[in-house]
Amino acid sequence: MGTSAESAGRRYWLIKRVIKDGEQVSRVARELGFSRKTAHKWLRRYREASQREHGVEAGLGERVRGRPIKISAKMLDAVVQARRAHPTWGARKLYQILPEPRPALRSLERCLARLGLTRWRKCRALRGPSLPRRPMSEACAPNDVWTMDFKGWFRTGDAQRCDLLTVRDLFSRYGLAIEAVHGLSEQQVRACCQRLFARYGLPWAIRVDHGSPFCSTGPYELSRLSLWWRRLGIRVEPTRRGCPQDNGSHEQFHRVYRHEAANPPAPTLAAQIERSITWLEHYNTLRPHDALGLKTPSHFYRKSRRRYRPLPDQPSYPSHWKVLRVNPKGYIRWKGRLRLITQIASGLLIGLAPLSDHCRVYIDRILLGTLYPNDPGGMRQASFASSPPPSPLSPISGGNV
Numbered sequence: 001m002g003t004s005a006e007s008a009g010r011r012y013w014l015i016k017r018v019i020k021d022g023e024q025v026s027r028v029a030r031e032l033g034f035s036r037k038t039a040h041k042w043l044r045r046y047r048e049a050s051q052r053e054h055g056v057e058a059g060l061g062e063r064v065r066g067r068p069i070k071i072s073a074k075m076l077d078a079v080v081q082a083r084r085a086h087p088t089w090g091a092r093k094l095y096q097i098l099p100e101p102r103p104a105l106r107s108l109e110r111c112l113a114r115l116g117l118t119r120w121r122k123c124r125a126l127r128g129p130s131l132p133r134r135p136m137s138e139a140c141a142p143n144d145v146w147t148m149d150f151k152g153w154f155r156t157g158d159a160q161r162c163d164l165l166t167v168r169d170l171f172s173r174y175g176l177a178i179e180a181v182h183g184l185s186e187q188q189v190r191a192c193c194q195r196l197f198a199r200y201g202l203p204w205a206i207r208v209d210h211g212s213p214f215c216s217t218g219p220y221e222l223s224r225l226s227l228w229w230r231r232l233g234i235r236v237e238p239t240r241r242g243c244p245q246d247n248g249s250h251e252q253f254h255r256v257y258r259h260e261a262a263n264p265p266a267p268t269l270a271a272q273i274e275r276s277i278t279w280l281e282h283y284n285t286l287r288p289h290d291a292l293g294l295k296t297p298s299h300f301y302r303k304s305r306r307r308y309r310p311l312p313d314q315p316s317y318p319s320h321w322k323v324l325r326v327n328p329k330g331y332i333r334w335k336g337r338l339r340l341i342t343q344i345a346s347g348l349l350i351g352l353a354p355l356s357d358h359c360r361v362y363i364d365r366i367l368l369g370t371l372y373p374n375d376p377g378g379m380r381q382a383s384f385a386s387s388p389p390p391s392p393l394s395p396i397s398g399g400n401v
Helices: 005-020 025-032 036-051 073-085 091-097 105-114 186-200 224-231 244-261 269-285
Strands: 145-155 161-169 175-180 205-208 235-238 322-325 331-334 337-340 349-354 359-363 366-371
Touching: 005 025, 005 036, 025 036, 073 091, 073 105, 091 105, 145 244, 161 186, 161 244, 161 269, 175 186, 175 269, 186 224, 205 224, 205 244, 224 235, 224 366, 244 269, 322 331
Parallel strands: 145 205, 205 235
Antiparallel strands: 145 161, 161 175, 322 349, 331 337, 349 359, 359 366
């Protein structure tokens, strides 16, 4: 057995229930998760230690750090009873009510930890810089806002699962893509976006929900995919959580698809994909749309003037900044310690802009958070302030990303 606090606590209750309370070894060992052989081993060690006139704690395990805790059986019972009477008290408060002679405060803390009577508080991340969340933009021209979402999955006639990624221009209602994606993969969604950007150019903004792989718990709710969009100069507009009406036009697009192309589904997945491509062409060029004055989406859509240029392998920073690479788990080594940055930037170079008492963490021109030398954890993550309502809508302006 190891010498962890949980194991030491189980050994204590084994000794107390068998030797002091007279319970059966086999039943107590089974309830505590020991084998009978292991239980008898620890009972034998306790008896040998007691014969040498040591405290109970000498038989509960080997040294963890430094000298063993030597506390008498009477004092150990007093510690357990005090803890049961005051479960929310810490070692310093319990120390004041213990009878004399009392052990040292540090010995009492170790004893409580090894008996499994210590409750550890969950550390909360310190708040970083916050920016106000912008209201959703109004699409005044093609490619001002693209909407993107996954159609609710369904099974084709051969029982294969069909997950469809759909992309549409908000202004013209033009369907840009409808593709099958396996497992909501970020790599497949990125490959689809690369093909769309190369064919139609870059939009000014992309509106998505909070699901994977569009958003995460990272800085500004960015994921690896949406961070790539931001680095390309595309503004990311996540809708409110649990509010599909914020992207209602796209949800209506899914409803039309379900009634016209997936009810009933095709016999096979390949046939459903072929049917979806044919339906999308019909939707864009033949089907009149009420919001467009009964004209087709292709009548209004034009390609973007913003050309897609692939990003360099690594971003560049000013010469006076410290540049570090984020490891695959999202950490960097700074000031002699590992610091958690964010896993969405793993493998990329980040820039630390020095200030008077801390550093700002950037990737390209995007502020991820702040680093303080005395913080025990990692980066203070940047976030959005309280969410504004989706209306009134603000028109998008030029290169405002």
